Amino acid sequence: MIRFTPLGESDSVNQWIVALAAITVSGLHHRYEPGAAPVLDGVDLELGDGEAHAVLGGSGAGKTTLLHLLAGLLRPSAGTIEFDGRAVTEASAAERHVAQVFQFPVLYPALDVAGNLGFPLVNRGWDAAAVRRRVGEVAELLSIAPLLSRKPKTLSLFEKQLTAIGRALVRPDVALVLLDEPLTAVEPAAKWRLRQALKAVQSELGLTMIYVTHDQTEALTFAERITLLHQGKVLQTGPPEALYERPAHEAVARFIGSPGMNLLDGEVAAGRIRLNAQALGTTSAADGRCILGFRPEWAAIGEQGVPVTVRSTRPLGSLGGVATGLVTAKLDGRVIHVQQALDGLSGGQARLRIDPARILLYRDGWLVDDAAH
Amino acid sequence: MSARNGKAHWSLYLYCLFLLVPLYWLISMAVKPNRDILGGLELVPSNPTLANFVEIATNPAWYGAFINSLTYVCLNAALSITVALPAAYAFSRYRFLGDKQLFFWLLTNRMAPPAVFLLPFFQLYSAVGLFDTPLAVALAHCLFTVPLAVWILEGFVSAVPKELDEMAAIDGHSFPFFFFRIFIPVIRGGIGVTLFFCFMFSWVELLIARTLTASEAKPIVVAMTRTVSASGLDWGVLAAAGVLTILPGLTVVWFVRRHLVKGFAMGRV
Numbered sequence: 146m147i148r149f150t151p152l153g154e155s156d157s158v159n160q161w162i163v164a165l166a167a168i169t170v171s172g173l174h175h176r177y178e179p180g181a182a183p184v185l186d187g188v189d190l191e192l193g194d195g196e197a198h199a200v201l202g203g204s205g206a207g208k209t210t211l212l213h214l215l216a217g218l219l220r221p222s223a224g225t226i227e228f229d230g231r232a233v234t235e236a237s238a239a240e241r242h243v244a245q246v247f248q249f250p251v252l253y254p255a256l257d258v259a260g261n262l263g264f265p266l267v268n269r270g271w272d273a274a275a276v277r278r279r280v281g282e283v284a285e286l287l288s289i290a291p292l293l294s295r296k297p298k299t300l301s302l303f304e305k306q307l308t309a310i311g312r313a314l315v316r317p318d319v320a321l322v323l324l325d326e327p328l329t330a331v332e333p334a335a336k337w338r339l340r341q342a343l344k345a346v347q348s349e350l351g352l353t354m355i356y357v358t359h360d361q362t363e364a365l366t367f368a369e370r371i372t373l374l375h376q377g378k379v380l381q382t383g384p385p386e387a388l389y390e391r392p393a394h395e396a397v398a399r400f401i402g403s404p405g406m407n408l409l410d411g412e413v414a415a416g417r418i419r420l421n422a423q424a425l426g427t428t429s430a431a432d433g434r435c436i437l438g439f440r441p442e443w444a445a446i447g448e449q450g451v452p453v454t455v456r457s458t459r460p461l462g463s464l465g466g467v468a469t470g471l472v473t474a475k476l477d478g479r480v481i482h483v484q485q486a487l488d489g490l491s492g493g494q495a496r497l498r499i500d501p502a503r504i505l506l507y508r509d510g511w512l513v514d515d516a517a518h
Numbered sequence: 519m520s521a522r523n524g525k526a527h528w529s530l531y532l533y534c535l536f537l538l539v540p541l542y543w544l545i546s547m548a549v550k551p552n553r554d555i556l557g558g559l560e561l562v563p564s565n566p567t568l569a570n571f572v573e574i575a576t577n578p579a580w581y582g583a584f585i586n587s588l589t590y591v592c593l594n595a596a597l598s599i600t601v602a603l604p605a606a607y608a609f610s611r612y613r614f615l616g617d618k619q620l621f622f623w624l625l626t627n628r629m630a631p632p633a634v635f636l637l638p639f640f641q642l643y644s645a646v647g648l649f650d651t652p653l654a655v656a657l658a659h660c661l662f663t664v665p666l667a668v669w670i671l672e673g674f675v676s677a678v679p680k681e682l683d684e685m686a687a688i689d690g691h692s693f694p695f696f697f698f699r700i701f702i703p704v705i706r707g708g709i710g711v712t713l714f715f716c717f718m719f720s721w722v723e724l725l726i727a728r729t730l731t732a733s734e735a736k737p738i739v740v741a742m743t744r745t746v747s748a749s750g751l752d753w754g755v756l757a758a759a760g761v762l763t764i765l766p767g768l769t770v771v772w773f774v775r776r777h778l779v780k781g782f783a784m785g786r787v
Contacts, residue, residue: 149686149693216688239690247681255703265689268699316689 149238166228166242166320166353168192168215173224175210184210186377188224194320195351197344199368201358201400206374208357212323215355216243228321244313245323249330250305252297252312259284259293262311269316283311286349287342303335307342314346322347324356328363340367361401365389373397389440395510398438404471407444407481408507411437418504421451421477426501436507441484443503446472450498456480458487541764547757555753570758580759583741586652587721588766590737593656595716598663599709605664606671607697611683621672624665635661636729643730650732658726663716670715673784674708707777714774721767738763 170190176183185207192198202208213219215226217238226234233241252261262283263276271279284290289307297305306327313322324343328336344367347354358364364371365385372382373396381393392398398406411420412434418425420437446455453474460470461484470487473480476497483497506513547555549566574580608614609621639658640649648654682704686696702709727737742759771778 149691149696213684216684218684218687237690238688243688245685245688247679247685249679249681251679251681251685253700253704268689268691268695 166192167194167230168321168353169225169227169230170215171225171227173211173214173226174222175207175214175219176222183222184377185214185221188374188377188379190372190379190382192353192355194229195353196370197347197354197356197368199356199358199364199371200374201361201364201371202374203359203400205376207377208359208374209325211374212245212325212355212357215321216245216323217241241321242316242318243321243323244316244319245325246306246310246313246327248326250297250302250309252305252308254297257294257296258289258300258308261297261308262293262315265312265316279315279317283315286314286346287311301335303331303339306331306339310343310346314350314352320353322352322354324354326358326360327356328358328360336363343367361403365401373400375400391505391512392438393512395436395438395507398505398507402440404441404482406438406440406505407483409437409476409479409481411435413506418501418506420499423451425499426504428506430506430513433508435513437499438505438507439499439503441471441482444481444483444497444499445485446474446483446490446495446497448496450496451476453481453495453497455490455492455495457492458490460487544757544760547753548761549758550754552752552754555757570754571762573755574758574762580741580755583736583738584762586731586735587727587737587739590652590655590659590727590735591717591720591766593652594659594663594720595713597656597660598667598716599712601660601664602667602671602712603702603709605668606675607701609668609672610675611680621668624668627665628662632662632723632725636726639726640729649730650734652735654730655727655735655737656720658730659716659720659723662723663719666715666719667712670712670781671705671708673781674705674711677708677784678704707774707780710774711777711781714770714778717770718767721763 168190169192170188173185173188173190174183175185188207188211200208200211210219214221217233217236217240221234224234225232228241253264256264259277259280262280266276266279280293281290284293287307287310289304289311292300292304292308297308300308310327313319327343328339331339340363343354343356346352356364356367368385370382370384371388373380373388373394375394375396381388381397388397388401392401392406395408398408409420411418411425413419413428413430413432415432416427416429418428418437425437446453453476456473456475458470458472460468463469467486467488469485472483472485472487472490474483474495474497475481481497546561546563548570549568550563551565551567551569554560554563554565574584609617635658639654643649643654643658648657678701682700683696686700691700722739724739724743728740728743731737731740738759742756742763
């Protein structure tokens with residue numbers, strides 16, 4: 146059940162403050178019913194003002210619940226939310242100055258685009274001229290000025306979503322914009338344009354934006370920093386490169402990258418990383434079993450290394466005149482992917498060599514921190 | 519393809535004609551004097567007259583009955599929507615213990631024949647002094663129209679994305695503001711369709727309306743069954759009353775015709 150603003154509290158907020166929104170979320174827990182499994186299980190997040198942040202996760206990771214908690218639609222079971230050092234955990238949506246763009250554009254069918262954009266302002270008691278001016282500004286920003294007099298049902302999905310974004314930006318007091326998979330409904334060709342429009346608006350207005358998605362491409366191209374949410378827990382927060390280069394958890398390693406990271410059973414013995422009884426490199430990690438992780442482009446199939454069976458190759462194009470592609474191979478029954486030059490590679494038996502400096506070790510799911518190798 | 523379309527059209531025209539014959543007969547009777555009606559078969563009225571309609575417009579027993587009917591029908595429609603709209607919203611949006619069972623139980627009310635409730639209604643309304651008032655009939659009809667209205671409206675409410683509620687809440691609106699200023703305008707088509715069905719039920723229902731009224735609140739359907747006078751049945755006036763009875767329904771259908779199709783498509787109507 147969502148939480149509305151109590152009657153008479155602030156339907157007429159009319160302030161021109163551009164609030165700063167550095168956001169601190171600590172120890173956020175949420176369960177929908179007492180006794181049910183928690184949807185969010187101790188989430189910590191730290192967002193700078195004006196940051197474009199993406200929350201990435203599969204379905205059921207708790208992404209939408211996190212947005213509802215940030216917007217004030219739900220009250221968390223435990224934990225605190227602070228906007229600029231001010232606790233807003235108990236505050237209603239109206240007091241938080243948050244706007245949201247939904248997966249499917251929500252517009253009032255009876256109003257035209259201008260009416261939809263101006264609706265939040267009209268209800269805050271703005272006079273008609275000011276509303277028109279502000280709606281004009283926002284329409285200009287998103288280049289939807291020619292659509293202003295059209296009804297939603299005559300718009301394409303792309304135009305509808307642009308209008309919905311405009312609607313989120315129209316209140317000048319909005320400091321945090323939440324985007325819940327806003328590109329899902331849009332056709333692939335328009336996705337790129339919409340993402341560019343969003344990115345441009347974000348940097349121009351200096352708005353803090355939280356972009357929730359299950360699509361890593363969207364997250365990696367939109368955000369300065371990404372939080373990866375998995376089963377209600379934050380696995381890693383950091384810039385896109387960090388999530389790609391040094392995934393903090395096996396789930397992150399699998400989720401980011403296409404195909405994801407190769408993860409193989411191996412072990413550490415006497416400071417050496419071993420795979421199938423072959424030593425690959427040195428490490429400072431303690432001895433014992435562990436998972437070895439490496440990206441497809443950190444390895445090569447050739448004449449040296451661990452024996453593998455090449456199953457298929459898929460050309461990806463050519464780089465500097467050399468045809469490169471994705472090689473699918475099998476190692477002890479496990480499928481691995483390697484990205485490399487395809488010259489001289491044929492099916493059948495071959496050997497895999499992994500760049501020893503880049504192998505990542507995982508134990509109990511988590512990255513083993515070993516600065517040594 | 520066009521040949522098939524042509525054939526389909528012709529069968530539609532024939533069906534239409536078939537439906538319209540009784541209606542035409544009613545209208546032509548309404549503009550004939552009694553003598554011509556009983557005289558013999560004539561397709562086009564030879565002595566057209568409006569005397570039958572004038573009789574209805576000037577005789578309080580007739581126009582009073584129309585007013586009674588309209589009063590309880592409007593009362594019923596207003597009551598049904600007022601009760602059913604919040605109920606439909608709750609069934610659609612909230613999960614609570616036994617919600618599905620309760621929703622189905624509403625429908626089971628429609629499974630009992632109205633006659634079952636006649637005696638308790640008669641006794642109850644006599645006891646509380648509601649007997650022979652339009653309110654009595656309106657309330658009794660609510661027993662049947664409220665479940666119907668909840669059922670129809672729930673379909674329309676569920677067709678509105680939940681995000682509309684969330685957006686309103688994030689925009690900082692209170693629930694009453696959202697419900698009356700945002701939500702009701704969005705589902706006004708569904709409300710129209712529901713009003714239509716409440717209206718249709720209440721307008722043509724005879725059994726309860728006759729039992730719960732005597733003289734003061736006598737509705738038109740009852741008045742039409744009691745037109746036997748010393749000179750026999752007044753066929754022309756009866757036909758004119760019939761024509762007038764069709765008109766309100768026709769008007770309502772005209773207003774909701776587009777939404778009606780949507781309601782049928784939703785499978786709730």
